[in-house]
Amino acid sequence: MRGFKRYLAAALAGRFASEGMGIALVLLALERTGSAANGAFVLTAWLAPHVLAAPLAGAAAARTPRPRLFHVGALVCFTLAVATLSVLVGRAPVPVVIAVAVAGGSCGPMVTGGLSSLVASLVPAGAGRDQAYAWDAATYNAAGVTAPAVVGLVASLGSAGPAMAVLACSGALAAVLAALLPYEDPRAGRRDAAPRPTAGGGFAALWRVRELRAISAATTLAFVGIGALSTTAVLLARSLGAPGAGGALMTAFAVGALSGSVLLARRRASGRADDPGLLARWALGGTGVALVAVAFAPTVPLAAAGFALAGVCDGPLLTATLRIRAEHAPDAVRAQVFTLGAGLKVTAAAAGAALVGLAAGRPPGMLVLGIAALQLAAVVVHRAAAGPARPAAAPLPAPAAVPPAPVAPRDAPQDAPAGP
CATH class of the missing domain: 1.20.1250.20 (MFS general substrate transporter like domains)
Structure with missing residues (x-):
């Protein structure tokens, strides 16, 4: 399991930041504008790009010759969007805030499914990989438990701004840890003539x-x-x-x-x-x-x-x-x-x-x-x-033994040559 523990730490940090955004944006908007509606609009802009950006992000991840740069870059952009929103929400014009939220939300699929796609390159196939996916799933649930609680606690002790800062720091930690993971070229092993993956x-x-x-x-x-x-x-x-x-x-x-x-x-x-x-x-x-x-x-x-x-x-x-x-x-x-x-x-x-x-x-x-x-x-x-469940493949029958060719006795007459 090459670097799998570092992967779990990176995944937990990134998903902690992602899971905390829902409550943090609403609390921040409520604190600065007196209305949660603004936060709801920003949260919608954050979530909406997921399904549209997902196939494009996946295609880019499969085609890039530098997967480390791509994954770390996505996490950095995600983190920068969180940090920027912590400053702009309730202060900047709404279209500007929405644009930043859309940009950050477009990186969201790489924090969730994009990171999970790395497990196959870190853990060999078999029971070990099955166990690895169970631990990967646990990072989603652990983030879902802790992030809203931490955001709520920090906001109650001070304000929602520091809570957003905590999420940004968590995203930055995920980017640093992702940079330390071993990566393989996703195009390795394919023939040069093989079609390159498309967004569809x-x-x-x-x-x-x-x-x-x-x-x-x-x-x-x-x-x-x-x-x-x-x-x-x-x-x-x-x-x-x-x-x-x-x-x-x-x-x-x-x-x-x-x-x-x-x-x-x-x-x-x-x-x-x-x-x-x-x-x-x-x-x-x-x-x-x-x-x-x-x-x-x-x-x-x-x-x-x-x-x-x-x-x-x-x-x-x-x-x-x-x-x-x-x-x-x-x-x-x-x-x-x-x-x-x-x-x-x-x-x-x-x-x-x-x-x-x-x-x-x-x-x-x-x-x-x-x-x-x-x-x-x-x-x-x-x-x-x-x-219906697919039946297990039947084992191939063992090849029949081929009897050795008979050897003519030394004193036996040789066969006549074949005719035309």
Whole structure:
């Protein structure tokens, strides 16, 4: 595992900065303008480019002869955007702030899926790589737990400006650590005449490779619900008589997801094998069932327990997704598949947040049931798109022994020459 520990540190630092941006931008706008709407607009500009920039970023990563420079450059641009927004939000003209947010958000896919695409070059195929993807998934969940908490704590002690500075420092640390990783030329091993990957290669792979098509369709549908979960948690807590407990419910979900990822990583360390497609369906189904129980929880503590259980089930889904992408993405477009998959999920989550805003007047329990239904529907979508399990290839029969040619006795007459 060449440099894998440094990779985990870089991934955690970069994703910490990414996960903290949502709450930090809203807090900063609220502090400086008195309205969270400005922060919401900037956050939308930050998230919107993900799905558009993902295939372009993946294609560039696959074509560049200097992958170190490309990945570090993306992290540096990401960090500069965070630092610039910490100064401009609430002070500069809105179009300028939006432009900076779009530029920084365009680097977002490289912080998520782009970094995950490096695991295959750092860890050899086999059980070790499966375990590596479980730890990589844990960095997403760890960032999801710690970043909002740290941002909220720093903002409460001082202001949201220093909280944004913390995120910028974390992004800078990720860039430094990424510069120390071993890289391989993504074009190595290809023939000179082989076609160079294009921005559409990732889309083609997601559509043509059924395992990729199945997991992409299922997770995109599921993340429409996950994107609605934060707002729904706030509404549910208020309906249970604890208006401020929405954050606690989401923290329980995030801690559960981190626990699920770590438990899976330890399971992989013990050498136990599992089918990632089946693992994805179990994760989606378990999350859906747990959320059904949440919808009928009579108290906040019971709802928190249900959120934690849903998180435990959801945690392994990312590990399974990363493994499927690594195992089935063509080498030439692997980076595109990772960045595009991440972009689709972010876009789906943004759509879910918008939808729950339109349905906020409905009973919170009904909204939770809707989110659970999306998780269960994703199980059906994945099963239908994946098709029947492919039978294991039968071992080739051993070659039949060829009897040696008969040798004529020395005193036997020689064959006559063949005629015309």
